[in-house]
Amino acid sequence: MTLPSEVSATRLLVRPALREAVDTLDPAMRRIVSYHLGWTDEHGAAVEGGGGKALRPALALLAAQAVRARPETALAGAVAVELVHNFSLLHDDVMDGDTERRHRPTVWALFGTPAAILAGDALLTLAVEVLEATGLLSAGRYLTRAVRRLIEGQTADIDFERRALVGVEECLHMEDGKTAALMACAAELGALLGGGDDASVAALGRFGRNLGMGFQLVDDLLGIVGSPEVTGKPVLADLRVRKKSVPVAVALNSGTDSALALREFYRREDAPSEDDVRTMAALVDDTGAIAWTRDRAHRYIAEAEASLAAVDPPSDIRAALVDLTRFVVERDR
Amino acid sequence: MTLPSEVSATRLLVRPALREAVDTLDPAMRRIVSYHLGWTDEHGAAVEGGGGKALRPALALLAAQAVRARPETALAGAVAVELVHNFSLLHDDVMDGDTERRHRPTVWALFGTPAAILAGDALLTLAVEVLEATGLLSAGRYLTRAVRRLIEGQTADIDFERRALVGVEECLHMEDGKTAALMACAAELGALLGGGDDASVAALGRFGRNLGMGFQLVDDLLGIVGSPEVTGKPVLADLRVRKKSVPVAVALNSGTDSALALREFYRREDAPSEDDVRTMAALVDDTGAIAWTRDRAHRYIAEAEASLAAVDPPSDIRAALVDLTRFVVERDR
Numbered sequence: 001m002t003l004p005s006e007v008s009a010t011r012l013l014v015r016p017a018l019r020e021a022v023d024t025l026d027p028a029m030r031r032i033v034s035y036h037l038g039w040t041d042e043h044g045a046a047v048e049g050g051g052g053k054a055l056r057p058a059l060a061l062l063a064a065q066a067v068r069a070r071p072e073t074a075l076a077g078a079v080a081v082e083l084v085h086n087f088s089l090l091h092d093d094v095m096d097g098d099t100e101r102r103h104r105p106t107v108w109a110l111f112g113t114p115a116a117i118l119a120g121d122a123l124l125t126l127a128v129e130v131l132e133a134t135g136l137l138s139a140g141r142y143l144t145r146a147v148r149r150l151i152e153g154q155t156a157d158i159d160f161e162r163r164a165l166v167g168v169e170e171c172l173h174m175e176d177g178k179t180a181a182l183m184a185c186a187a188e189l190g191a192l193l194g195g196g197d198d199a200s201v202a203a204l205g206r207f208g209r210n211l212g213m214g215f216q217l218v219d220d221l222l223g224i225v226g227s228p229e230v231t232g233k234p235v236l237a238d239l240r241v242r243k244k245s246v247p248v249a250v251a252l253n254s255g256t257d258s259a260l261a262l263r264e265f266y267r268r269e270d271a272p273s274e275d276d277v278r279t280m281a282a283l284v285d286d287t288g289a290i291a292w293t294r295d296r297a298h299r300y301i302a303e304a305e306a307s308l309a310a311v312d313p314p315s316d317i318r319a320a321l322v323d324l325t326r327f328v329v330e331r332d333r
Numbered sequence: 334m335t336l337p338s339e340v341s342a343t344r345l346l347v348r349p350a351l352r353e354a355v356d357t358l359d360p361a362m363r364r365i366v367s368y369h370l371g372w373t374d375e376h377g378a379a380v381e382g383g384g385g386k387a388l389r390p391a392l393a394l395l396a397a398q399a400v401r402a403r404p405e406t407a408l409a410g411a412v413a414v415e416l417v418h419n420f421s422l423l424h425d426d427v428m429d430g431d432t433e434r435r436h437r438p439t440v441w442a443l444f445g446t447p448a449a450i451l452a453g454d455a456l457l458t459l460a461v462e463v464l465e466a467t468g469l470l471s472a473g474r475y476l477t478r479a480v481r482r483l484i485e486g487q488t489a490d491i492d493f494e495r496r497a498l499v500g501v502e503e504c505l506h507m508e509d510g511k512t513a514a515l516m517a518c519a520a521e522l523g524a525l526l527g528g529g530d531d532a533s534v535a536a537l538g539r540f541g542r543n544l545g546m547g548f549q550l551v552d553d554l555l556g557i558v559g560s561p562e563v564t565g566k567p568v569l570a571d572l573r574v575r576k577k578s579v580p581v582a583v584a585l586n587s588g589t590d591s592a593l594a595l596r597e598f599y600r601r602e603d604a605p606s607e608d609d610v611r612t613m614a615a616l617v618d619d620t621g622a623i624a625w626t627r628d629r630a631h632r633y634i635a636e637a638e639a640s641l642a643a644v645d646p647p648s649d650i651r652a653a654l655v656d657l658t659r660f661v662v663e664r665d666r
Contacts, residue, residue: 026485026488028488028489028492029484029485029488087454091450091451091454094446094450095446095447095450095451112491113427113428114428114487114491115488115491117424117427117428117450118424118428118484118487118488118491120454121420121424121453121454121457121480121484122481122484122488124454124457124458125457125477125480125481125484126481128461128473128477129474129477129481132470132473132474132477135470137465137468137470140461140465140473141462141465144458144461144462144465147454147458148455148458148459148462151362151451151454151455151458152359152362154447154451155359155361155362155448155451155455156361158445158447158448158451159361
């Protein structure tokens with residue numbers, strides 16, 4: 001399962017705009033950010049390819065096209081959400097102590113914690129500046145609202161780690177903040193900058209939010225059943241640090257014998273062994289939480305597609321948006 | 334030496350507005366921020382007094398009054414700069430590993446590093462939101478420009494720690510970013526929100542920038558010659574971690590025998606002993622760097638006062654602004 005060609009194509013448009021924004025940072029910061037974005041190696045030498053999936057910028061440009069504007073009109077929105085996404089990755093890696101991302105050392109592991117904190121701060125500020133340059137106050141408001149939800153989601157995520165139990169609904173709300181809010185914002189900004197009316201902006205926002213929830217639930221599943229060679233993440237990393245993602249919350253609250261056994265593993269304070277994490281993954285599956293989560297992801301995706309009815313995008317753009325939803329649930333990385 | 338009464342008075346005005354902004358954060362975050370701001374203790378119980386000097390908000394309100402507006406007109410600016418200041422304190426304490434601030438445990442020391450990083454992120458975002466609510470796009474631009482300089486200054490500050498030598502000019506530029514840029518912004522926002530014309534906004538910005546430089550140089554001096562009982566900071570903390578503040582840069586570049594001896598101390602990698610840091614402080618003084626820095630601080634302050642000529646504030650407001658400059662250079666904490 002590869003990215004829809006429309007998504008890959010938007011990268012060609014977004015990359016130069018993103019680079020233009022990053023080039024305004026001072027040289028020391030630019031070096032760190034370029035490494036983080038996968039543009040350069042640790043010595044500052046250019047790297048071919050690299051970078052993440054760039055789903056959020058693609059969503060912004062497609063949303064502009066959905067309201068029948070040229071994709072270029074939404075570039076500032078695409079750049080802003082990608083910067084915010086990377087701000088959150090930089091700080092997340094420090095908070096989680098993760099030493100690898102996309103098969104490379106994380107920024108804090110390579111350049112130190114202060115560098116990673118400051119680079120995150122710089123990207124958040126740069127995102128706000130990029131939208132200020134559009135002259136559209138409402139664009140900034142969509143962004144800060146999403147960043148606020150993002151921070152709330154991350155706060156809840158970390159809070160969950162020290163709690164014995166977490167409800168399924170509050171866990172879904174956490175993931176709405178951590179992931180779906182910025183996806184919604186990407187689509188909202190694209191539609192807004194593309195000149196869409198309020199109803200279209202709201203409908204595309206719903207598309208982005210539901211797509212984001214589907215994306216995050218699949219991410220949770222890959223953290224339990226994914227192959228590390230494919231995902232680039234350490235095997236069962238989420239279970240190892242006792243993260244309470246949605247499938248785990250569903251499993252813990254399932255009232256089954258496996259749930260009780262899983263609660264025991266989650267109650268312990270010591271680092272789980274390799275055998276432990278494999279057992280934990282099996283217990284999650286036993287409760288039916290994997291199937292539940294997969295089903296729920298498909299429902300979010302169906303909801304995303306349904307929200308397009310209020311927009312009436314050109315047929316090729318509708319097809320690209322639908323492709324995107326399919327990619328999100330069927331991906332293996 | 335106590336704060337001018339006009340500064341203390343502005344706190345009464347700013348505190349409710351600041352609290353109103355902080356109250357929009359989710360409960361978990363609000364608890365951490367309230368502790369950081371000195372409003373509550375670690376259990377969430379209200380604390381009398383507390384909080385910092387609130388110089389930046391005072392500057393914003395005085396700048397509005399300097400252009401003959403009521404201080405209330407500048408409240409959003411006052412709140413925004415205080416939020417940004419506290420964003421930077423929260424992240425600085427993590428980056429520097431400081432466990433105490435204002436005689437209390439720092440947020441990361443008490444609630445963990447993730448909480449401190451997220452609280453900083455939340456305050457930065459909240460500051461942008463507070464200015465978005467004014468409906469004035471240019472207000473946001475003044476703020477993000479200052480935050481960008483603030484991050485550049487902190488990046489340079491950390492970069493300096495791993496370098497053997499730092500020039501005096503680049504060190505002054507670092508402190509302009511780390512401290513003066515936000516002071517300039519406080520005055521600019523006050524004047525802007527107070528309806529001042531471009532010339533007044535610029536002149537009050539120069540006042541804030543020069544006041545900020547004077548403030549920071551005195552801070553550097555207190556980090557070398559200040560009494561820890563009064564400043565609330567560990568004795569000679571800056572020298573202990575080999576920070577290259579302006580007096581240290583001046584001393585290292587003085588071409589004296591003491592400079593050579595000081596360079597040796599700065600070249601070593603081990604933690605300096607108590608005797609070492611006392612010797613380092615004496616060496617800085619021997620080079621004449623303390624006197625040089627004190628003189629330079631007075632020149633910035635004179636420059637700040639001179640910039641008021643282009644504004645023509647009401648006489649009581651001029652007097653309060655001048656009082657503020659005197660406080661900044663004569664304070665002992």
